[in-house]
Amino acid sequence: MRFGRVPVAAGLAFGLVLSPMGAAVADPRPTLGQAKAKLDKLNDKADKVVDRFNTATERYKAAKGAYTKLNDRYKSKLATVEDLRTQVIGMAVDSYKLGTDLTSSLPGLMSADRPDDFLMRLALAGQLSRERAEKLAAFDRENRGLKVERDKAEEALEAADRERDGVEKERSEIMKLISEQKKLLKKLGAYNPGNPNSVGIQYTGPASGNAAAVLRFAYAQVGKPYVFGGTGPGGWDCSGLTQAAWRAAGVSLPRTTWQQWAWGASRKVSLSALQPGDLIFSSSLGHVSIYAGDGKIVHAPQTGDVVKVVKLSSYGGRLVGAIRP
Known part of the structure; x- marks a missing residue:
């Protein structure tokens, strides 16, 4: 809302334009009342656009924040999948080094010379079988989850981009309004740039x-x-x-x-x-x-x-x- 900002003296800037008889006369300048009315309309419009800008900015921040979290989850899951991939490859290499697939080849177990060795290798085979199954299942599960997290992050990024476009659209309209406001205020002699370093005034009212x-x-x-x-x-x-x-x-x-x-x-x-x-x-x-x-x-x-x-x-x-x- 707008509050009595324009001094009456500024009306001089919008007084009658005197021209020599017969000379071409430019378009008449607005009167003080017309200028104030136009400024009020500009200010009211700017209020609404600025609030839309602020809303779009908040939505963009929220969307960007959601993307950042989802992208971090995606990166974390990607690291987990890569770690599991390394473990699965390691198990395959170990199996190769043993010269047989202990989880499915009975001859490999029966080649032990002593009963104790046979039992130990049998236990090892069972352990390797369970471990391999668990690792492969985890790898498959995490790998499928990786795509889900990636897709969520990509959707969030697209949403953030749309919100950013909305912010830029509102910003563009605001800059045009600001240009009009400043031009009119300066004509009225009512433009106040303010002081970013102002220390303000002391409050001495009834608040508690x-x-x-x-x-x-x-x-x-x-x-x-x-x-x-x-x-x-x-x-x-x-x-x-x-x-x-x-x-x-x-x-x-x-x-x-x-x-x-x-x-x-x-x-x-x-x-x-x-x-x-x-x-x-x-x-x-x-x-x-x-x-x-x-x-x-x-x-x-x-x-x-x-x-x-x-x-x-x-x-x-x-x-x-x-x-x-």
Whole structure:
């Protein structure tokens, strides 16, 4: 959501264009109101696309993680199969060195000169027979399992590639939006690049307990730039900031705005009963902020702006609800 960012003085940039009588007149520049309306539309669109980008990024990470685990299992099973293959080959070589197949050739056993030797070789033959059968069965079993693990890993890799393509698609759209936003903001004289090294401001509000830790962290980020997909420390997007702030209080939130809202399904609170630390969501779920108490919120607004503290009333009537982590 967007909060009173454009100074009235910036309207001068969109005043009447005076041209000599009879001279060719270029397309009229937008008025201040038109420029702000266009910026609001761009910001709302960017909110949705950034959340899709974050969601796609999380899916890609999950898919890549699944592939890594399956590929590790495949490599482990491959090593096991190779070890069993070596053992099976070794047994075949040993049998050859003995000059006979002790597991099936009675003459080889009967050639012993002494009864003790005969019994020993008979026991050895039985042991070799069982060992060979077990090794061959294990080799066959692991070898068949190898293909299964390889196929699973390949499927996971394909899924990760598809998710990566989704991330790149969203990233491409975001970069176009950012270019438009920056251009318009600079024309309005409202572009703020922020300071990635900002030390923020001190929180002195009414929060206590976990909420106090959340808000101390969030206030320490004030002045840092909004960065799409930003998870700090030098820049944030809205849900990246809320996730990190609550992490500072020992609570693990999902990454995206939509995921945080869904996560808090059983933790919803009335907008009339807000407490410091509560997360407030816009009606489109494209934006989330942290209630700071005293009618204020702290949030990372959008491209060309910085983490800031503003009045809750800046939201207007575009709220869907709040949750209390």
